[in-house]
Amino acid sequence: MRRLLRLLAFIGFAFAAVAQAEDLKQKILVADPFIELHTGPGRGFPIFHVVERGREVTIIKRRTDWFEVRTEQDVEGWVSHEQMVATLAPTGEPVDLHEPTRENYMSRRWQGGVMAGDFGGASLISAFGGYAFSDNLSIELTVNHILGEFSNGASATLGLMHVFAPEWRLSPYFTLGTGIIYTDPKTTLVRSADRTDQLGYVGGGLQFYLTRRFMLRSEYRNNIIFTSRDDNEEVDEWKYLGFAFFF
Amino acid sequence: MEVSRLRLLFLTAVAATALQGCGLFSRGDDAAPESVPAASPAPAPAGSPAGTETAATTGEPDRKPIIDPQVERREIRRAKIDTEDFEVGAYYGILSIEDFESHAVYGGRLAYHLTEDFFIEATLGQSRAGRTSYETLSGSAELLTDDERDYTYYALSLGWNALPGEVFIGKNRAYNTAFYLVAGIGSTNFGGDDRFTVNGGFGYRVLPTDWLAVHFDVRDHVYDIDLLGEKKIVNNLEAHLGLSVFF
Numbered sequence: 001m002r003r004l005l006r007l008l009a010f011i012g013f014a015f016a017a018v019a020q021a022e023d024l025k026q027k028i029l030v031a032d033p034f035i036e037l038h039t040g041p042g043r044g045f046p047i048f049h050v051v052e053r054g055r056e057v058t059i060i061k062r063r064t065d066w067f068e069v070r071t072e073q074d075v076e077g078w079v080s081h082e083q084m085v086a087t088l089a090p091t092g093e094p095v096d097l098h099e100p101t102r103e104n105y106m107s108r109r110w111q112g113g114v115m116a117g118d119f120g121g122a123s124l125i126s127a128f129g130g131y132a133f134s135d136n137l138s139i140e141l142t143v144n145h146i147l148g149e150f151s152n153g154a155s156a157t158l159g160l161m162h163v164f165a166p167e168w169r170l171s172p173y174f175t176l177g178t179g180i181i182y183t184d185p186k187t188t189l190v191r192s193a194d195r196t197d198q199l200g201y202v203g204g205g206l207q208f209y210l211t212r213r214f215m216l217r218s219e220y221r222n223n224i225i226f227t228s229r230d231d232n233e234e235v236d237e238w239k240y241l242g243f244a245f246f247f
Numbered sequence: 248m249e250v251s252r253l254r255l256l257f258l259t260a261v262a263a264t265a266l267q268g269c270g271l272f273s274r275g276d277d278a279a280p281e282s283v284p285a286a287s288p289a290p291a292p293a294g295s296p297a298g299t300e301t302a303a304t305t306g307e308p309d310r311k312p313i314i315d316p317q318v319e320r321r322e323i324r325r326a327k328i329d330t331e332d333f334e335v336g337a338y339y340g341i342l343s344i345e346d347f348e349s350h351a352v353y354g355g356r357l358a359y360h361l362t363e364d365f366f367i368e369a370t371l372g373q374s375r376a377g378r379t380s381y382e383t384l385s386g387s388a389e390l391l392t393d394d395e396r397d398y399t400y401y402a403l404s405l406g407w408n409a410l411p412g413e414v415f416i417g418k419n420r421a422y423n424t425a426f427y428l429v430a431g432i433g434s435t436n437f438g439g440d441d442r443f444t445v446n447g448g449f450g451y452r453v454l455p456t457d458w459l460a461v462h463f464d465v466r467d468h469v470y471d472i473d474l475l476g477e478k479k480i481v482n483n484l485e486a487h488l489g490l491s492v493f494f
C-alpha cells in the first residue's frame with residue numbers, strides 16, 4: 001500500500017515537473033523582418049510559414065543548427081540558426097543561444113573522442129576521455145583495442161597532456177604517461193600464452209579546431225613495454241586521425 | 248533590561264543590513280564593484296535603532312538600479328533549450344556470414360548528429376554462425392566449437408545524410424526522411440578471435456514524429472580471416488530494421 005502511494009506521489013511529481021517544463025519553455029520575439037519555418041531540420045526542407053517581426057514564438061527543441069519553434073497560432077516548424085541569432089527575449093535583450101565557439105575551448109573541462117591508427121603494425125582503435133586542470137594541462141585516460149595479424153590486445157593508459165597554444169586553431173601537444181597492455185596471441189598460433197605487461201609512453205600530436213565543439217586530432221606515441229623477458233619492447237603507435245569533442 | 252533590548256534591536260538591524268549587503272555582493276561578479284560604494288553609506292547612519300531602520304528601507308530603491316539583472320537571467324535561459332542531437336536505438340535483421348549461413352542479428356545503436364549533414368555512430372551487434380557446406384556434407388567434422396560460432400561486432404562510423412527529404416502518406420501527412428551513407432571501422436569477434444573490420448553501407452530513416460526514427464540499413468562488414476587454411480577477405484552482408492529515439 002505504502003509502495004503504491006509512493007508510486008502515485010512520484011507520478012504526480014513527474015506530471016507536475018512536465019507541466020512546469022512546458023511553462024518554462026523559452027519564448028522569444030522575432031527581430032528580423034521575418035523568420036522562415038521549414039518542415040524539417042535541414043536547408044532543403046520547404047518553407048511553409050513565416051513569422052513577422054515583433055511576434056512571439058516558443059522554442060520547443062534544437063537539433064544541430066536548427067530550432068523547432070511553435071507560433072502563437074500553434075504552427076510548428078524548424079528555423080535555421082542564422083535567423084535565430086537576431087531574435088530577442090521578451091524583455092528585449094538578445095537571446096544567448098549558448099553557441100560553443102573556439103573561445104569556449106579555453107574554458108573546457110571535459111574532452112572525449114575516438115582515434116584510429118597503427119600500433120607496431122597492427123590496427124588500432126582508440127577511445128579517450130580527459131579532464132582539463134588549466135588551459136594547457138589535462139589528464140587523459142585512453143583505452144585501445146589492438147587488432148593484429150598474429151596477436152590481439154587491449155591497453156589502458158593514463159597520462160598528462162600539455163597543449164602548447166590552446167588559443168591557436170592548430171596546436172601541437174605533448175603527452176606522457178603509463179598504463180597496462182594485455183596481449184592475446186591468435187588461436188591459430190600455439191606458441192605463447194596471453195600476458196599482461198606495464199608500459200610507459202611519451203608522445204606528441206596536433207589538434208585542430210573544426211567547428212562548434214568539435215576537433216580533429218593526430219598523435220604519435222613511443223611505447224616502452226616492460227616485459228617479463230630480458231629485453232623491453234619498444235612499439236611505435238601512430239594514431240593517424242581522431243575525432244574529439246569538448247564540453 | 249531596556250538597554251539590552253535596545254542593544255538586541257540595534258544588533259538585529261545591523262545584521263539585517265549587513266546580510267543584505269552580503270547578498271548583493273554574492274549576486275554576480277559584474278555587479279560587485281558598483282555595489283560596494285552604494286552599500287557602504289547605508290550602515291553609516293546607524294547611530295540609533297530608528298535611524299538604521301529608515302536607512303534599511305530608504306536604502307533599498309537606491310541599490311536596485313545598480314544591480315544588473317541580465318547576469319542572472321541569462322544563466323537560466325541557456326538551460327531552457329532542449330538540444331536533441333543524440334539518438335539511441337535497437338535493431339533486428341539478418342546477417343549473412345560468409346561460408347557460415349545466414350542468421351538473425353540484433354544490436355544497439357548510439358548516434359550523435361554533428362550537423363544537419365553528418366553524424367557519428369557506434370553500433371554493437373550480435374549474431375550466430377551456422378555450419379559450412381563442408382561440415383554439413385562430411386557429417387561429423389566440426390570446424391568451430393559452439394562458443395566460437397558466436398558472432399559479435401562493434402563499429403564506429405561516420406554517416407552522411409546524402410538525400411534528405413519527405414515522404415507523403417495520403418493528402419495530409421508528410422514525414423521527414425533521409426537516405427544516408429555510412430562507413431567506419433570496428434572489430435568482429437568470431438571463430439575465437441577479434442578481427443579488425445571495415446564496414447560500409449547505406450540506410451534510410453523515416454521520422455514519424457520529431458523524436459522517433461525508423462531505420463532500414465544495409466551494411467557490409469569486411470575483414471581478413473584464415474580460418475579455412477589460407478587467408479582471405481570475407482564480406483558479411485547485413486540488412487536490418489531499427490527503431491531509435493532522439494534525446
